[in-house]
Amino acid sequence: MVQAAIEVYGTAGDMESVNFQGRTDPLILMQSLMPHGINEETIFAHIEDFKQRYFTYLKNAMPHAEAILLPGIHELLQALTEYDNIIVGLLTGNFYQGALIKLQHFDIFNYFRMGVFADDTHIRNEMPTIALQRLYSLTGTIFEAEDLIIIGDTIYDIECGKTAGAVTVAVATGWTDAQTLLQHKPDYFFQDLSDTKSFLYTIKELHECIKLKVQ
Secondary structure, three states: OHHHHHHHHOOOOOOOOOOOOOOOHHHHHHHHHHHHOOOHHHHHHOHHHHHHHHHHHHHHHHHHOOOOOOOOHHHHHHHHOOOOOOOOEEEOOOOHHHHHHHHHHOOOHHHOOEEEOOOOOOOHHHHHHHHHHHHHHHHOOOOOHHHOEEEEOOHHHHHHHHHHOOEEEEEOOOOOOHHHHHHOOOOEEEOOOOOHHHHHHHOHHHHHHHHHHHO
């Protein structure tokens, strides 16, 4: 993102020091550039140019990155495909193409039947509402916020879910420690997702879906 910002806006501003966790890509741009005199209107006027340059750099960098797929992710996603009454979606602060590049690198993008991305909104707390609209378009069924289970590794994921009225699941596999996550009172907490069976049967709302499928 830094090089793309320099090329498009003439500076990356504070990007090297801005905390990326839980923030959408456009918000990272705003927090990095606005203190340096680049206003929101200018940022969004050139954001498509920025995105294309960023995606090119990201695509070239991913094969050499030290990124790893965390324990249990693939197994959990695979397990969830067995239940047609569970729709796996992606709510992410990444732009769509950025998320695609990152998740295709680990061959898991196709597990997600729908998604909400930073292209849709730079405000994370608006994402559950958009998700409900996407779910209706996908299925023709009206879902409520309490039908959503939002899983994340930052306090902003918990806040996003709680603001919407969704079920919140915190996982301590990111930069935020377990104690901090627990202080924000998620509905469920896991140290990691390595135990697929425990995850499926601990979360009551998921367990109920599984029981319905079995019946």
